[in-house]
Amino acid sequence: MADINNVNLPENEAEDYNEVVRIRRQKLKDLVDAGQDPFQKVRFDFDTYSTQIKEDLKITKTRTS
DSSP: OOOGGGSOOOHHHHHHHHHHHHHHHHHHHHHHHTTOOTTOOOOOOOOOOHHHHHHHHHHHHHHHO
16 A cells, blocks of 8 residues: 555645645544544444345336336
8 A cells, every 4th residue: 555655746735635634633533532433343234235226226217217
Protein backbone atom coordinates (compact mmCIF):
# COMPACT_ATOMS: atom_id res chain seq x y z
CA MET A 1 0.00 0.00 0.00
CA ALA A 2 1.34 3.40 -0.93
CA ASP A 3 2.35 5.74 1.84
CA ILE A 4 0.39 8.96 1.23
CA ASN A 5 3.16 11.02 2.80
CA ASN A 6 5.52 10.00 -0.02
CA VAL A 7 3.11 10.90 -2.84
CA ASN A 8 3.92 14.10 -4.66
CA LEU A 9 0.64 16.03 -4.71
CA PRO A 10 0.25 19.57 -5.97
CA GLU A 11 0.21 21.99 -3.04
CA ASN A 12 -3.53 22.73 -3.17
CA GLU A 13 -4.39 19.01 -3.33
CA ALA A 14 -2.06 18.32 -0.42
CA GLU A 15 -3.84 21.01 1.60
CA ASP A 16 -7.23 19.51 0.68
CA TYR A 17 -6.00 16.05 1.69
CA ASN A 18 -4.69 17.37 5.02
CA GLU A 19 -8.03 19.07 5.68
CA VAL A 20 -9.93 15.85 4.96
CA VAL A 21 -7.65 13.89 7.28
CA ARG A 22 -8.05 16.53 10.01
CA ILE A 23 -11.85 16.37 9.73
CA ARG A 24 -11.89 12.56 9.79
CA ARG A 25 -9.64 12.46 12.84
CA GLN A 26 -11.86 14.99 14.62
CA LYS A 27 -14.97 12.93 13.84
CA LEU A 28 -13.21 9.80 15.12
CA LYS A 29 -12.25 11.61 18.31
CA ASP A 30 -15.84 12.85 18.75
CA LEU A 31 -17.16 9.29 18.46
CA VAL A 32 -14.63 7.96 20.96
CA ASP A 33 -15.36 10.83 23.36
CA ALA A 34 -19.07 9.99 23.11
CA GLY A 35 -18.28 6.45 24.26
CA GLN A 36 -18.87 4.80 20.89
CA ASP A 37 -16.56 2.24 19.35
CA PRO A 38 -16.26 3.25 15.69
CA PHE A 39 -14.57 -0.04 14.80
CA GLN A 40 -17.08 -2.29 16.48
CA LYS A 41 -18.13 -5.20 14.30
CA VAL A 42 -21.86 -5.05 13.77
CA ARG A 43 -23.95 -7.82 12.31
CA PHE A 44 -27.33 -7.14 10.79
CA ASP A 45 -29.85 -9.90 10.33
CA PHE A 46 -31.14 -10.16 6.80
CA ASP A 47 -34.33 -11.59 5.43
CA THR A 48 -33.91 -10.91 1.71
CA TYR A 49 -31.30 -12.03 -0.76
CA SER A 50 -30.01 -9.93 -3.65
CA THR A 51 -31.66 -12.26 -6.17
CA GLN A 52 -35.08 -11.51 -4.66
CA ILE A 53 -34.39 -7.77 -4.65
CA LYS A 54 -33.35 -7.88 -8.31
CA GLU A 55 -36.48 -9.85 -9.21
CA ASP A 56 -38.69 -7.37 -7.34
CA LEU A 57 -37.00 -4.51 -9.19
CA LYS A 58 -37.68 -6.17 -12.55
CA ILE A 59 -41.36 -6.56 -11.60
CA THR A 60 -41.56 -2.93 -10.49
CA LYS A 61 -39.94 -1.69 -13.71
CA THR A 62 -42.35 -3.79 -15.77
CA ARG A 63 -45.37 -2.35 -13.93
CA THR A 64 -44.27 1.25 -14.37
CA SER A 65 -43.46 0.91 -18.09
